[in-house]
Amino acid sequence: MIRRAFELVPADRQHLIPFHLVATLIYGVAQAAAFVLLIPLLESLFDGDTGAAGVWLAVMAGVVVVAAVAGYFQSLLGLKLGVGMLRGVSHRLGDHLAALPLGWFSGRTTASITRTVVADVREIVEFFAHLLAVMVTGVVVPIGIGIGVLFIDWRLGVIMLVSLPVMAAVDKLAGRSYRSADDRLHASAAEVDAGVLEFTTAQPVLRAFGAVGERNRALESALARHRRASGGLIAASVPGLAAFAIVVQIVFVALVYAVAVWATDGDFAAATAVGLIVVASRFIDPVSALAQVSTSTRRASAAVDRVHDLLAAPELRDPAQSAVPVDNSLSFDGVSFGYQPGVRVACDVSFTVPAGTTTAIVGPSGSGKTTLLRLAARFYPADGGAVRIGGVDVADMSLEDLMAQVSPVFQDVYLFNQTIEENIRIGRPDASDEDVRRAARVAAVDEIVERLPQGWETMVGERGANLSGGERQRVSIARALLKDAPIVLLDEATSALDPHNEAVVVHGLRELTQGKTVVVVAHKLSTVAHADQIVVVDDGTVVDRGTHAELASREGRYADFVAQRDRARGWRLAVRPTSSRRGP
Numbered sequence: 001m002i003r004r005a006f007e008l009v010p011a012d013r014q015h016l017i018p019f020h021l022v023a024t025l026i027y028g029v030a031q032a033a034a035f036v037l038l039i040p041l042l043e044s045l046f047d048g049d050t051g052a053a054g055v056w057l058a059v060m061a062g063v064v065v066v067a068a069v070a071g072y073f074q075s076l077l078g079l080k081l082g083v084g085m086l087r088g089v090s091h092r093l094g095d096h097l098a099a100l101p102l103g104w105f106s107g108r109t110t111a112s113i114t115r116t117v118v119a120d121v122r123e124i125v126e127f128f129a130h131l132l133a134v135m136v137t138g139v140v141v142p143i144g145i146g147i148g149v150l151f152i153d154w155r156l157g158v159i160m161l162v163s164l165p166v167m168a169a170v171d172k173l174a175g176r177s178y179r180s181a182d183d184r185l186h187a188s189a190a191e192v193d194a195g196v197l198e199f200t201t202a203q204p205v206l207r208a209f210g211a212v213g214e215r216n217r218a219l220e221s222a223l224a225r226h227r228r229a230s231g232g233l234i235a236a237s238v239p240g241l242a243a244f245a246i247v248v249q250i251v252f253v254a255l256v257y258a259v260a261v262w263a264t265d266g267d268f269a270a271a272t273a274v275g276l277i278v279v280a281s282r283f284i285d286p287v288s289a290l291a292q293v294s295t296s297t298r299r300a301s302a303a304v305d306r307v308h309d310l311l312a313a314p315e316l317r318d319p320a321q322s323a324v325p326v327d328n329s330l331s332f333d334g335v336s337f338g339y340q341p342g343v344r345v346a347c348d349v350s351f352t353v354p355a356g357t358t359t360a361i362v363g364p365s366g367s368g369k370t371t372l373l374r375l376a377a378r379f380y381p382a383d384g385g386a387v388r389i390g391g392v393d394v395a396d397m398s399l400e401d402l403m404a405q406v407s408p409v410f411q412d413v414y415l416f417n418q419t420i421e422e423n424i425r426i427g428r429p430d431a432s433d434e435d436v437r438r439a440a441r442v443a444a445v446d447e448i449v450e451r452l453p454q455g456w457e458t459m460v461g462e463r464g465a466n467l468s469g470g471e472r473q474r475v476s477i478a479r480a481l482l483k484d485a486p487i488v489l490l491d492e493a494t495s496a497l498d499p500h501n502e503a504v505v506v507h508g509l510r511e512l513t514q515g516k517t518v519v520v521v522a523h524k525l526s527t528v529a530h531a532d533q534i535v536v537v538d539d540g541t542v543v544d545r546g547t548h549a550e551l552a553s554r555e556g557r558y559a560d561f562v563a564q565r566d567r568a569r570g571w572r573l574a575v576r577p578t579s580s581r582r583g584p
């Protein structure tokens with residue numbers, strides 16, 4: 001566990017580890033020596049040899065000073081390692097989370113990730129700052145005393161040294177049941193965190209559907225599971241702790257008994273016997289301290305494992321050299337993909353979007369349209385085949401280069417609780433204020449800003465809660481306009497906007513897609529009809545492809561799609577050839 005914890009220390013603090021270990025070792029050995037020196041000191045005093053007693057006292061004082069200095073340095077270095085680890089691991093976890101495929105996140109709750117990143121890391125800092133010294137001295141001091149006592153009475157020294165692995169074995173056995181109980185506690189705590197998070201963020205939905213009571217009950221049962229898991233942890237640790245405490249006491253009693261018997265037999269002088277009994281108690285003390293922190297140590301050990309597990313999750317690797325696309329075309333080449341193993345969502349999908357043209361993807365709900373956009377943005381890696389930009393597999397481009405090529409404008413717009421300006425600037429952090437304002441003007445975000453109480457300085461609330469759905473879309477279009485990437489991946493909004501918002505969003509999108517390579521998951525007939533190419537997908541496969549005129553003139557899924565949209569809107573779309581391309 002100690003080795004795995006040290007692996008988390010950042011490179012610029014690794015050189016402190018040997019100093020810390022040496023300081024801790026000296027601290028432990030000096031303490032052991034100071035205790036053993038008590039025996040010759042007592043013997044000299046009992047013999048009335050004040051000269052020898054003075055010498056032993058001086059040696060003992062020297063050793064105590066060494067122990068104090070080493071203790072100071074081990075505390076200082078432990079703290080430096082802990083703080084360094086906190087900084088290093090936080091950065092490593094942050095970078096690592098940013099490089100994980102999105103699929104990794106969908107298998108976990110935000111709460112369980114937060115627990116590892118915050119609570120587990122704190123646990124490990126505590127380990128470096130306090131626990132490590134107790135652990136090392138808990139081993140070094142008894143061994144040191146045992147070896148020292150060998151020179152005074154080898155039988156007693158052997159009892160001490162043999163008892164140590166016995167106590168360690170009992171401690172190890174005690175830890176077994178604790179570990180699984182701690183994992184259950186961690187999982188139940190994350191479940192409670194997730195429940196509280198959901199309960200608070202989903203209040204509007206819960207109230208709208210009268211489900212507050214039901215979710216409250218779900219939260220209560222999560223809390224009950226957490227209480228049971230806490231009880232389980234206590235139940236799992238108490239027998240182990242009790243067994244360990246009993247074994248430690250048995251060892252102490254055995255040592256005192258042996259000293260008493262051998263002293264009675266005349267093997268030791270009274271002074272040596274008193275000294276050995278005092279030393280026996282000092283032999284037990286660090287072991288008892290070790291037992292007292294064993295619960296914290298095991299918790300830290302579990303935390304170290306969880307942080308390592310998180311860091312071991314395979315990242316979306318950037319290629320050693322990022323390939324350069326020859327143009328802004330986009331193609332799907334026999335692409336297959338599933339979110340879960342064995343469930344195919346895209347199956348051998350092939351089509352090409354020539355540079356500067358618009359392709360609309362249509363198909364029934366759940367047929368895999370949005371998934372194709374996510375694969376093009378490499379939010380998930382394809383299982384088979386390749387998505388290519390300008391002839392280059394997106395997997396052979398660095399994430400940075402790929403993101404410079406594509407602008408995803410998806411339905412679920414995520415806004416950070418910052419100002420509108422900061423939210424737009426995410427599109428291009430080094431953009432000038434003028435560029436930001438220009439993008440905002442084209443997407444009609446300046447209209448929103450004028451209405452806000454603090455204008456550009458207004459915070460948009462958590463996830464942009466202070467803005468309407470249409471307003472959030474406008475901000476996301478402004479972001480993409482500012483980014484000005486040559487390929488736009490657009491998931492057209494399904495929800496109806498009011499006429500004004502609809503008009504400004506359509507205008508913003510037209511500006512955004514002007515002259516760009518566009519792949520749009522289209523829900524509106526007007527968007528589809530104006531596309532250069534329409535790709536019809538069903539159940540993850542491409543079932544038809546062509547222009548609106550070609551597809552509408554023949555029977556098939558597309559004709560069904562058009563008829564369905566006509567019926568939904570209560571109007572018919574006149575089929576006419578698309579001579580010139582226009583944005584969606």
Ligand SMILES: Nc1ncnc2c1ncn2[C@@H]1O[C@H](COP(=O)(O)OP(=O)(O)OP(=O)(O)O)[C@@H](O)[C@H]1O
Nearest residue numbers: 106339340345363364365366367368369370371372
């Ligand atoms: N993150 C995810 N994890 C697991 N399955 C997913 C995930 N996202 C989508 N799916 C599943 O993949 C399938 C295709 O989803 P996708 O969102 O691509 O369909 P779509 O055609 O865009 O649907 P819609 O038109 O309703 O938005 C669906 O069965 C969906 O349940």
